[in-house]
Amino acid sequence: MQITRQADYAIRAVRYLAKHDSSQRIATSTVAREMKIPASFLAKIISQLSIAGLLHTSRGARGGVNLAREAKKISILDVVEAIDGPILLNECVGNPGICAFSDDCLVHPIWVEVQETLVKRLRETKFDQLASKKK
Numbered sequence: 001m002q003i004t005r006q007a008d009y010a011i012r013a014v015r016y017l018a019k020h021d022s023s024q025r026i027a028t029s030t031v032a033r034e035m036k037i038p039a040s041f042l043a044k045i046i047s048q049l050s051i052a053g054l055l056h057t058s059r060g061a062r063g064g065v066n067l068a069r070e071a072k073k074i075s076i077l078d079v080v081e082a083i084d085g086p087i088l089l090n091e092c093v094g095n096p097g098i099c100a101f102s103d104d105c106l107v108h109p110i111w112v113e114v115q116e117t118l119v120k121r122l123r124e125t126k127f128d129q130l131a132s133k134k135k
Helices: 005-018 028-035 039-051 076-084 108-124 127-131
Strands: 055-058 064-067
Touching (some): 005 028
Antiparallel strands (some): 055 064
């Protein structure tokens, strides 16, 4: 499993915004430059995060983007799912009947456990924690 480049960029953008005062609007061009994200790609990401209720956007001379809620209330899972949709390690995790081996599959419980662990970790990791880290 690999996170999409778009989700990775989204996480970087939200982390950047979390490091700033949430009332301060930051130009998307600044976010793009500082986080080394292609501006045209960032525009699409910002739109998706805005639709998901994670960011506020405004146009104009005083426009920009800022977090729609406190960084401590936004998780990595929120951002990844806003961009990529629900995490599904293997299609059988979401729909066990899809697999011809579902009745006696020894790997299925492992996929379920790994996905639960991953989702839990991403849900528990909030952007206030990430914003306070140096790297």
